[in-house]
Amino acid sequence: MNALVPLVVLLPLIGAAAALVTGRLPRVQVAVTVSALTLALAVAALLLFVVDSSGTLVVEVGGWAAPWGIVLVVDRLTALMLVVSASVLLVVLFYTVGQGLADGDDETPVSIYNPTYLILAAGVFNAFVAGDLFNLYVGFEILLASSYVLLTLGGTRARIRAGITYIVVSLLSSLLFLASVAMIYGATGTVNIAQIAVRLQEIPPDVQLIIHVMLLVAFGIKAAVFPLSFWLPDSYPTAPAPVTAVFAGLLTKVGVYAIIRTETVLFPGGALSNALMIVALLTLVIGVLGAVAQADIKRMLSFTLLSHIGYMIFGIAIATVAGVAAAIYYVIHHIVVQTTLFLATGLVERIGGTTSINRLAGLLKLSPMIGVLFFIPALNLGGIPPFSGFLGKLGLFVAGAELGTPLAYIVIAGGALASLLTLYAMMRAWNVAFWRSQEEFDEHSSPYTATLAEAPGDVEQRSTREAPRLMVRATAAMVALSIALTVFAGPLFAMSLRASEDLDGARHYIEAVLPGTVLPEVNR
Amino acid sequence: MSVSGVLVIAMAVLYACGIFLLLERSMTRVLIGFLLLGNATNILILIVAGRIGVAPIVTDGVTAAEMQDPLPQALSLTAIVITFGISAFLLALIYRSWFLGRMDEVEDDEEDIAVGTRKFAFEDEQSDPDHAVDSDFDPGELEEEQLEAERSAAHPVDTGQTSGIGPEIAGEKSALIATAVRSDPGVEPGESAVAEPGPGQNSAPEPDGEPGTGPDLAPDAETDRGGRR
Numbered sequence: 237m238n239a240l241v242p243l244v245v246l247l248p249l250i251g252a253a254a255a256l257v258t259g260r261l262p263r264v265q266v267a268v269t270v271s272a273l274t275l276a277l278a279v280a281a282l283l284l285f286v287v288d289s290s291g292t293l294v295v296e297v298g299g300w301a302a303p304w305g306i307v308l309v310v311d312r313l314t315a316l317m318l319v320v321s322a323s324v325l326l327v328v329l330f331y332t333v334g335q336g337l338a339d340g341d342d343e344t345p346v347s348i349y350n351p352t353y354l355i356l357a358a359g360v361f362n363a364f365v366a367g368d369l370f371n372l373y374v375g376f377e378i379l380l381a382s383s384y385v386l387l388t389l390g391g392t393r394a395r396i397r398a399g400i401t402y403i404v405v406s407l408l409s410s411l412l413f414l415a416s417v418a419m420i421y422g423a424t425g426t427v428n429i430a431q432i433a434v435r436l437q438e439i440p441p442d443v444q445l446i447i448h449v450m451l452l453v454a455f456g457i458k459a460a461v462f463p464l465s466f467w468l469p470d471s472y473p474t475a476p477a478p479v480t481a482v483f484a485g486l487l488t489k490v491g492v493y494a495i496i497r498t499e500t501v502l503f504p505g506g507a508l509s510n511a512l513m514i515v516a517l518l519t520l521v522i523g524v525l526g527a528v529a530q531a532d533i534k535r536m537l538s539f540t541l542l543s544h545i546g547y548m549i550f551g552i553a554i555a556t557v558a559g560v561a562a563a564i565y566y567v568i569h570h571i572v573v574q575t576t577l578f579l580a581t582g583l584v585e586r587i588g589g590t591t592s593i594n595r596l597a598g599l600l601k602l603s604p605m606i607g608v609l610f611f612i613p614a615l616n617l618g619g620i621p622p623f624s625g626f627l628g629k630l631g632l633f634v635a636g637a638e639l640g641t642p643l644a645y646i647v648i649a650g651g652a653l654a655s656l657l658t659l660y661a662m663m664r665a666w667n668v669a670f671w672r673s674q675e676e677f678d679e680h681s682s683p684y685t686a687t688l689a690e691a692p693g694d695v696e697q698r699s700t701r702e703a704p705r706l707m708v709r710a711t712a713a714m715v716a717l718s719i720a721l722t723v724f725a726g727p728l729f730a731m732s733l734r735a736s737e738d739l740d741g742a743r744h745y746i747e748a749v750l751p752g753t754v755l756p757e758v759n760r
Numbered sequence: 761m762s763v764s765g766v767l768v769i770a771m772a773v774l775y776a777c778g779i780f781l782l783l784e785r786s787m788t789r790v791l792i793g794f795l796l797l798g799n800a801t802n803i804l805i806l807i808v809a810g811r812i813g814v815a816p817i818v819t820d821g822v823t824a825a826e827m828q829d830p831l832p833q834a835l836s837l838t839a840i841v842i843t844f845g846i847s848a849f850l851l852a853l854i855y856r857s858w859f860l861g862r863m864d865e866v867e868d869d870e871e872d873i874a875v876g877t878r879k880f881a882f883e884d885e886q887s888d889p890d891h892a893v894d895s896d897f898d899p900g901e902l903e904e905e906q907l908e909a910e911r912s913a914a915h916p917v918d919t920g921q922t923s924g925i926g927p928e929i930a931g932e933k934s935a936l937i938a939t940a941v942r943s944d945p946g947v948e949p950g951e952s953a954v955a956e957p958g959p960g961q962n963s964a965p966e967p968d969g970e971p972g973t974g975p976d977l978a979p980d981a982e983t984d985r986g987g988r989r
Contacts, residue, residue: 370835377842384849388856396857400787403850407794408782414801414839421832422808 237286240279241295241308244318245362247276252354259347266333269350273326273357280318280361287315288731292738292748294367302750303431307367309749312735313564314364317493320568321364324485324575325357327713331579332478334706349389356382356482363490367749369417370427372494376413376458380406383487386479387471394474402471409457409464416450423447430749433501433742441507448503452512455498459491461549462519465542469526472541473534477582480534484541485575489567492548499552500560500739501746510643512553517647520546520654527661533581533591533669536661537574540617543654544570547632550647554635561736562631565729569616569624569721576613576714580606583703583711584669593665598674606703607670609711614666616718618659624721629655631729767807774800785865787854791847798843802836809833 251272258264287293292311296302310318332349359379366372384406388399421427423443424435436444453464460468468488472480499506523543530536548570551563581591583606588596600607616623629651636644721728738744746753774796781793809832814822816830 370838374838374842377846381842381846381849384846384853388853391856391860393857393860396853396860400850400853400857403846403853404782404790404794407846407850408797410842411794411797411801415804417835418801418805418808418832421805421835427831427835 237290238293238295240283240286241293241310241365242297244276244279244283244322245358245365247272247279248354248358248361252351252358255351255354259351262336262347265347265350266336269354270326270329270333272354273322273329276357276361277319277322277326280315280322283310284312284315284319287312288734292744294749303426303428306371307428307430307749308365308371309367309429309745310365311738311745311748312731313493313496313739316564316568316731316735317364317489318361320571321360321486321489322357323717324571324714325353325360325482327710327717328478328482328485328575328579329353330713331481331582331707331710334704334708334710335476335478335582348385352382352385353482356386360486360490364493367430368428369420369432372429373410373413373417376490376494377410379487379490380410383483387475387483389476389479398471398474401467405457405467409454412450412457413454416447416454419447419450428749429497429501430746430753433504433746434750434753436502444503445507448498448508451498451502452495452508455491455494456515457491458488459495459549460488460542460545462515462522462542462546465519465523465545468542469535469538472538473532477578477585480538481575481578481582484538484578485571488541488545489571492545492552492563492567495549496552496560496563496739499555501742504740504742506553506555509553509555512549513643513647516546516549516553517650518546519543519549520647520650524654524657524661528657530661531592531594533584533593533665534578536665537577537581540658540661541574543658544574544617546654547629547651550636550651551632553647554632554639554644556635556639557733557736557740558635558638559632560739561729561733562628562635564732564735565624565631565725566628568728568732569628569718572714572718572721573613573616573625576711576718577610577617579707579711579714580610580613583707584610586703586707588669593668596669597672600670601673603703605708605712609708609715610670611666612715613718614662615659616722618662619655620659622722624718624725625655627722627725627729763807763810764812767803771800771803771807774803787857787865791850791854794850795843795847798839798847802839802843805832805836805839 251268254268254272255265258268283293287310292309294302294310295308297306297308299305332353336349356379359375359377359382361375362378363372363375366375384399384403387402388395417427420432423439424432426432426435436447457464457467472483475483499508499512520543523539523541523546527536527539527543530539544566547566548563551559551561551566554560554562583603584596584599585591587603587606588599590596612623616625619625619629621627633648633651636648778793778796778800781789781796784790784793809829813826813828816827
C-alpha cells in the first residue's frame with residue numbers, strides 16, 4: 237500500500253512529460269492528460285479508503301529512515317484533500333477540453349496548457365503528502381511555478397500586469413517560507429515535521445513565537461488571509477475561466493492546509509489563537525464588503541473567496557477537535573463550490589459576452605440550464621440550508637459557541653454577517669444577470685448598480701448563443717459534486733471529525749512518523 | 761554554535777538592499793531585488809548550518825565532529841535552482857511587458873485610481889492648502905500643469921469639477937488638478953524624479969532610450985488610462 241503514496245505525485249509528473257512529448261497531437265495529449273489525472277484520482281480514492289480503515293501511511297523515500305530521509309505522510313486530512321482536489325482538477329480539465337474544442341485551439345496554446353496543468357496537480361499533491369517542511373516548500377514552488385505560467389497564458393497585457401503582481405507577491409511569500417525553514421533548522425536541526433514538533437517544545441517560547449509568526453505570515457500570503465490578501469482579487473479574475481476556477485478552488489486551500497498543519501502539528505498549544513480569530517473576523521468582513529462593491533461577477537467571486545477563507549481560519553483558531561473538523565469540512569465544501577461558481581461564470585461569459593452585471597440581462601431565457609448551474613452553487617455559497625455551505629458554517633458556529641469566549645461570539649456574528657452579504661451579492665448577480673429581462677435592461681438603469689466597480693480594461697468578448705456541451709456538462713458534474721457534499725454530509729463530517737482527532741495534539745502524527753518517540757506530557 | 765560574522769553582515773546587507781529594490785516601481789529593479797533576497801536567504805541557510813568544518817565525505821581520519829553539516833548546503837542548492845528558474849521566468853515576463861507597452865514599470869491598477877479619484881478624493885486634495893503653495897514655481901512644472909489641464913479637459917471624468925467655470929478660475933483649478941494628480945503616488949510625473957538615481961541600473965530595458973524622462977512617458981500612460989476609464 238505504501239507504494240501508492242509516491243504514485244499520486246508521480247502520475248501527474250509522468251503524465252506531464254508524456255503530454256509535452258505529444259504536444260503536436262492534441263487528441264492524444266488530451267487522452268494522456270485525462271488518464272493521468274483519472275489514475276491519480278483513483279490512487280487518491282484508494283489511499284483515502286486505506287488510510288481511513290487502517291491508519292496513517294508513512295513512506296520513507298529511498299529507504300532512508302524517518303528523521304534523516306524524506307518522508308511522505310498520508311493521514312486522513314491529506315487523503316481527503318487529495319481526493320477532493322484530484323476530482324476538482326479532473327472535472328475542470330474536461331471543462332478546458334470543451335472550451336478548447338469549441339475555440340478550435342486558436343487562442344489558448346493547449347500544447348503548453350495540459351502539461352502545465354498536470355505539473356500544477358503534481359505540486360498540489362506533493363504539498364499535501366509532504367512530511368518535511370522543505371518538501372512542502374518544493375511542493376509550493378512546483379504549484380506556484382506552473383500557476384505563473386497558467387496565469388499569464390497568452391501573454392496579453394492585462395494578464396502580464398496581473399501576473400507580475402501575483403508573481404512578486406508569491407515570491408516574497410516563498411522566500412519568507414524558506415527563511416522560516418532555515419530558522420527552524422537553526423533552532424531544531426531538522427526539517428522533518430514530526431521531529432520539529434517534538435523538538436520545538438524544548439525551545440524557548442520567544443523563539444517559538446518568532447518561527448510561528450513567520451510561518452503563519454508565509455502561509456497567510458498563500459492562503460490570502462486578510463492583511464495579506466490584496467493580490468488575489470487583482471490577479472485571479474484576469475486568467476482564463478478554468479484557470480481562475482482551479483486557482484480559486486485549490487491554491488488558497490493549499491495555504492489553508494499548511495496553516496492547519498502548522499497550528500495542529502507544529503504548534504498545538506494554540507498560542508496565536510486569538511490573533512487568528514481577529515484575522516479571521518477581518519478577513520470575513522472586509523472580503524465580503526469588497527464583494528458587495530463589485531459589478532464584475534469574477535471579481536465579486538474573488539472577493540467572496542477571500543471572505544470565506546476567514547471561516548476556515550476561524551475553525552483553525554477555535555483549535556478544538558470540533559473546530560478543526562468543521563474547518564476541514566468547510567475547506568472541502570469551499571473548494572468544490574468556489575470552483576463551480578467560477579466555471580458557471582465562464583459559461584455566463586460565453587453566452588453573455590461579459591461578466592459585468594451592468595451589461596448582462598435575460599440570461600435565464602437565453603439558457604435556463606446555465607441559470608440553474610449558477611443558482612445552486614450561489615445559494616450554497618450564501619449558506620442557504622440544506623446545502624453544504626450552511627452545514628459547514630453551522631459546524632463552525634457550533635464549535636465556536638462551545639468554546640464560548642466573547643471573541644468567538646464576535647467572530648460568529650461577523651461570520652453570519654459575511655454569509656448574509658455573500659447571499660446578497662450572489663442574489664444581486666442572479667437577479668440582474670439572469671432574472672431581469674432584456675427589455676427591462678434596455679430602458680432601465682439603476683443608480684445602485686451604476687456605482688459598482690467595474691473590472692479594469694474589461695473588453696466585451698464575442699458571445700455565442702449556446703455554450704459548448706462539454707463545458708456545460710463539466711459544470712453540471714461540479715454542481716452534482718457539491719450536492720453530493722450535502723447529501724453525504726453525515727459520513728463526510730464524521731470523516732472530517734476523525735481527521736481532526738488524528739491531528740489533535742499532534743501525538744498521532746508524531747507516533748506514525750517516528751514510532752517509539754517519547755513525548756513529554758507537559759505541553760500537550 | 762559559532763557563526764561567521766561576515767556571513768551575517770552580508771546577509772543583512774543583502775536583505776536590506778533586496779527589500780529596498782523590491783519596493784521600486786521599475787520591474788528590472790524588482791527582479792534584482794528578488795535575486796538579492798534569494799541570495800540573502802541562501803546565506804541564512806548556510807548560517808544556520810553552524811560552524812565551518814571539512815567537506816562531509818567519509819574518509820580515513822576524519823570524524824563526524826569535524827565535518828560541515830551537509831543538509832543546509834543541499835537545501836540551498838535546491839533553493840538556488842528554484843530561484844534561478846523563477847527569475848528567468850520573471851525576466852521573460854518583464855521583456856514581454858516591455859514589448860507590449862514599452863514600460864519597465866509596474867502598471868497602475870486602474871481600479872485603484874478610479875476608487876482614489878472618484879467623487880470626494882478630488883475635493884480633499886483641493887481643500888488642502890499645502891499642495892497649492894508648492895506648485896507655483898519652476899517653469900517646467902508650469903508646462904506640465906498646462907499639459908495636465910489639457911489632458912483633464914479631454915476626459916469628462918477629470919473635468920467634472922472645471923466645466924462651467926470661467927477661464928481664469930479654470931486655470932487656477934487646473935493648477936490644482938495638476939498638483940492633485942502629481943501628488944497621487946500612482947502617477948508618473950512625481951515618480952520619475954524618484955527613479956532618477958543609479959545610472960548603472962537604468963541601462964536595463966528602458967522605453968525609447970530616454971531613461972527616466974517622466975513627462976515623455978506620462979501622456980501615453982495618462983491618455984491610456986483615461987480612455988479606458
